[in-house]
Amino acid sequence: MKVKRARELGFCFGVKKTLKLFDDMGGDSQGVHTLGTLVHNPQVVQSLKERGVTVIGDVANVASGTLTITAHGATPDSITEAKAKGLRVIDTTCPLVTKVQKIAHDLHKAQHQVVVFGDASHQEVRGIVGWTENTALVSTDAKELVPRLIAMTRSGKRVPKRIAIVSQTTQPAPRFKQFISDLFDQLPDDFREIQVHNTICEPTLDRQSAVIDLAEEVDVMIVVGGHESANTRHLAEISEEEGVKTYHVEWPDELRREWFEQGGVAGVTAGASTPDEVIDEVVARIESY
Ligand code: SF4
Structure with a gap:
């Protein structure tokens, strides 16, 4: 099966900035909490969990350590509350x-x-x-x-x-x-x-227009990213609205050989929180069919 990637796909600069911060912290991140999920991607969440990062839903649930505000941002009240509790606050809200x-x-x-x-x-x-x-x-x-x-x-x-x-x-x-x-x-x-x-961000607009263009050139579309990721789901919806049979997968193992039985070209795009390695694995699997 031939594969064509969207001209814009995968990590946006906001997510990259947040993840770099965690890379810079080194391997052991015990005592580091994120307010909500850092990115809506299971592979990234699992790797952070293995390093000791915990996800909390409310500042009230943490007594000490470091609180990271994710790229999605937070309310001013939660930031004030965290500082008042003496937590070290790292704000990675996307600009x-x-x-x-x-x-x-x-x-x-x-x-x-x-x-x-x-x-x-x-x-x-x-x-x-x-x-x-x-x-x-x-x-x-x-x-x-x-x-x-x-x-x-x-x-x-x-x-x-x-x-x-x-x-x-x-x-x-x-x-x-x-x-x-x-x-x-x-x-x-x-x-x-x-x-x-209109405060839809440029990386989102770029990924949306890229999937619309790609939909004209392919026979089936695969959208890679967390099922919980809103921007990934929207890419799948837009592709489907463009009239291309579209499948949304988180993992290569979710791909089904029968989706590609008609041959031709498969388009691949990915949400802003999908790591490059996962995109590469999905592409390699499709190319093996
Ligand atoms: S999707 Fe847009 S707003 Fe959200 S983190 Fe990425 S660049 Fe920032």
Whole structure:
């Protein structure tokens, strides 16, 4: 089977920066905790676990040692709490996430109702909401959001005067545009101001446009990365929407020979948290079919 890789795939600079920091710490990382999963990739998580790094969900669950804020960022409250407890805090928030946090924070202070286009349970989104003093609304569905916006005012009929929208950095660009368009359609006529900040990061946009281009040239697409990784799942969804039969795998062993029975060319792309070695192993396995 022939394989063609996407022109942009795998680790983004934000994830590389975080992982380099752990490499620089050396082999033994006992007493080092990460607030949430460092990257949504099982191979990376396993290797950190073997070095003694523990994942915690809440600062309240750790009494001493080093707390690492991951590339996804954190709420200002959790950072303050960690410092107050005497923990050594290492902040590896990706600068592109920091930028979204700052935009959301400034808009909130300027009396805008901030809306985050994203997944409310994702660590990055919870962090951004924290930077708005927990006032931001989170949604990916304008139909569901508009009644919530209207309900925020006392009359029950008017929307907040100023709405400002930012996006989780890894959302699919076409869906963000659709969300904005649906929102304009569905808001009542008395809305006054909407600001839209497209904060999807460049590496995500590059990987999304690369998979769209690759989809035109291949017979089947393999997307490599953690099943929990939002940006990897979005790459698989975009590829499928482009009309190519697409499979999302975490490991080479998940590949099935019958997916390639028709021959031709297999496209390979990978999420921003997928190590090069895993991509190489997947490519080698496909080429052996
Ligand atoms: S996906 Fe984008 S925002 Fe997230 S770590 Fe990578 S570069 Fe930073």
